[in-house]
Structure formats: C-alpha cells, structure tokens
Amino acid sequence: MTIMNQMAKALGMEADYFKELFGEGRQAIRMNYYPPCPQPELAMGINPHSDGGALTILLQLNKVEGLQIKKNGMWISVKPLPGAFIINIGNILEIVTNGIYPSIEHRATVNSMKERLSIATFYSPKVDGKLGPAPSLITSETPALFKTISVADYFKGFFSRQLQGKSYLDVLKVQNENESG
Numbered sequence: 001m002t003i004m005n006q007m008a009k010a011l012g013m014e015a016d017y018f019k020e021l022f023g024e025g026r027q028a029i030r031m032n033y034y035p036p037c038p039q040p041e042l043a044m045g046i047n048p049h050s051d052g053g054a055l056t057i058l059l060q061l062n063k064v065e066g067l068q069i070k071k072n073g074m075w076i077s078v079k080p081l082p083g084a085f086i087i088n089i090g091n092i093l094e095i096v097t098n099g100i101y102p103s104i105e106h107r108a109t110v111n112s113m114k115e116r117l118s119i120a121t122f123y124s125p126k127v128d129g130k131l132g133p134a135p136s137l138i139t140s141e142t143p144a145l146f147k148t149i150s151v152a153d154y155f156k157g158f159f160s161r162q163l164q165g166k167s168y169l170d171v172l173k174v175q176n177e178n179e180s181g
C-alpha cells in the first residue's frame with residue numbers, strides 16, 4: 001500500500017484513491033516449484049503473462065535463474081539476489097493509471113539440472129468495487145484506454161483465461177468494445 005500511495009502521489013492522483021479502491025485489499029500467494037527438466041528448451045516453467053493483481057512481490061528462493069521479463073521485445077533474465085524482493089506491476093495498476101504504469105510481461109524457464117523455487121504475493125483491490133482508469137488521469141488528450149468493470153467481473157475474466165501474454169488487457173481496451181461478437 002505504501003508503494004501504491006507513492007505512485008498515486010507521483011501521478012498527481014487523489015491521495016485516497018487507492019485507499020478507496022483497495023479497502024482492506026486482498027493478498028494471494030503462489031508458491032512455484034519448477035522441477036529439473038531434461039529438455040528445458042522444449043518446456044516452459046510458467047507461460048508468458050502479466051500478473052492479474054495490482055502489485056506483485058516476488059522472491060526467488062534459491063539461486064537458480066529462471067525469471068525473465070520482456071523488454072523491447074526481448075526476454076531478459078532477472079538474476080536472483082539473495083534476500084531481494086522483485087516488485088512487478090500487474091494489470092490492475094496498468095488499468096487504474098490508464099497505461100502510465102504498464103504491467104510487465106514475464107515468464108519462467110526451467111533448468112536441466114536444478115530445481116527452482118519462487119514465492120509470489122499478489123496484492124489486489126477488494127472484490128466489491130469497480131475497476132477502471134482513475135478519473136483524475138483522464139483528460140481530452142488522454143482519454144480512457146480501458147473500460148470500467150466490477151473487480152469481481154475482472155477476476156472472473158482473468159481466471160477463466162489461460163496465461164497468454166497481456167491478451168486479457170486487450171479485451172478490456174475501450175476500442176475493442178464493439179469488436180467482439
């Protein structure tokens with residue numbers, strides 16, 4: 001929450017915007033275990049995706065490389081640093097900031113000899129609110145890029161899809177409203 005309040009400040013959003021949206025907030029945790037794989041070039045530990053929450057705090061537990069982020073169309077390895085957390089921006093922050101803080105596409109590869117472990121915690125808003133670009137960030141030059149939907153519908157949609165890059169955000173974009181059918 002502290003990180004997000006600082007982001008709101010940096011963007012000139014209303015001070016209480018995240019407090020309202022998150023309420024008590026929800027935190028989910030995922031523990032990932034990637035066993036050694038005899039043919040790592042043929043397998044993926046976790047498919048390319050962007051996380052569904054607002055912020056992810058990730059810990060790479062052992063010193064085995066695997067996490068990669070997509071930057072300028074290339075996959076870049078994030079080296080595990082002992083005791084260091086990685087903070088990833090998720091889809092919800094991209095929506096709320098109207099694209100100013102884009103979510104990061106990432107994946108995890110596997111290793112032929114070594115197992116790998118990571119723990120991710122996902123921080124998300126309360127379920128009974130609405131999710132959309134913050135009104136204070138919408139101007140005539142920067143119109144809303146995403147539709148506003150309920151947080152519950154957002155997660156229903158997110159969990160009913162496979163992890164596939166940032167494709168879910170495309171579904172929520174305003175210009176796609178009349179295209180599906």
Ligand SMILES: O=C(O)CCC(=O)C(=O)O
Binds near residue numbers: 030032051118
């Ligand atoms: O294992 C990793 O480093 C990435 C895990 C991840 O992206 C996730 O759990 O969403």
Ligand SMILES: [Fe+2]
Binds near residue numbers: 050051106120
């Ligand atoms: Fe992830």
